[in-house]
Amino acid sequence: MSHYSNSKLLDRPEPGLIKWSPNPSDDNFLHVNLQQRVVQLYKPTGHARRGRFDYERVAKLDDIPPLSTYDWSPAYPGLVAIGTASGTINIINLNDSTNHYLEQRLKFTRFCQAIAFNNGSLLAVGLERVRNDQCLQVWDINRLAELKPGASWPSLDGSVLGEAIHRFEPATTVSSTKFFEDSPQTLVVGIRNQGIRIYDLRGTFNARLIFEALS
Template identity: 25%
Template structure:
């Protein structure tokens, strides 16, 4: 769940643990709530120079410390917070230096704000990125970040790594998202590029699906992309879309909001009739 104000974003742990992130345009801070004492403890912080716009927390059960941060010029950084922990006894309020953990950048071809990020709950290797519009490029990009393994590996006593399945682990959830018809010079981690000539303000994968992706387009359209084919099928419903919420218990029930209106869509299809 994401709660957002003009200059703060709060993200609860994606697997309902007792941790949460608070992000601003220049910093992200991880806190932990002690259930026994009701104390909120500062765990670690990470800061940057370029203003950020959006943050997503990976739901991968293999680790708790991977976040994606979208910036005002369009790039997305994948950050591990493990090495950013302050030394025991450090005082956060006295200006102590914040160390940097491993990170990797997902670049954008043409600079414009990154508006929205969403990891896929069914396969957290998929990351959807929503961007402002630009005449000669797509505004919705689907990345497969599993190839970031080597860069984001942390050498520690427990040998934490980024999404490296142990020997004998089950294969990735099916179906896999196929690679679309994209330019040969495009980053090989990009699987599909969608939405030409419009801005994408919000994105969300359906909870139990690897290939069904929702996107708010130009604040006026809610679109569902079926990514099982290189040329996705698209269903559209007219609605005010500044944000999207999915129901973890019923993946066919969707809500979106905008201009003071909340819209419920019990079934997303080309003939959907929203209720407000």
């Protein structure tokens, strides 16, 4: 894992995305280079001021899977989930320098539209419509919660998260997903050409639709 310092961040911007940590106690930020498929984690080393921003790279992962969407866990700062056009969910560990990533494969291949962590251990994924499967799926990432800074990524592939604990929306395209910050068991989803729906995910067997607004 390499470290270097710089200032005047992105004077010559690379194509990609920047996301500040969703954890309020963490000041780090990500830069995702979409063309070169590189994720880099940075931390500020001074206050931003006119014409200058000092920062230091603390992690870099190369050759990440091509992504269609991604999210960064607020509860586990090292975890980033990547959705792909093939529907595979890839999970990378920013604390691991081996460039290994874990795969959660789906029953049917299709485009991953949206992905979101809550501030606990849930990961929600919105998928393109397919006839024989639900397009909103939620996993519990608790089995990955024991990751420690600097620890090696476990060698697990194929179905690292196991079975989804919640499955909704058969034969619809889920275009967006977002958990409420102050109600982490409440998930709002956008349904293409239909509107929005809100789910209460409390309890494995009691999760239910609690609100619907048609477009």
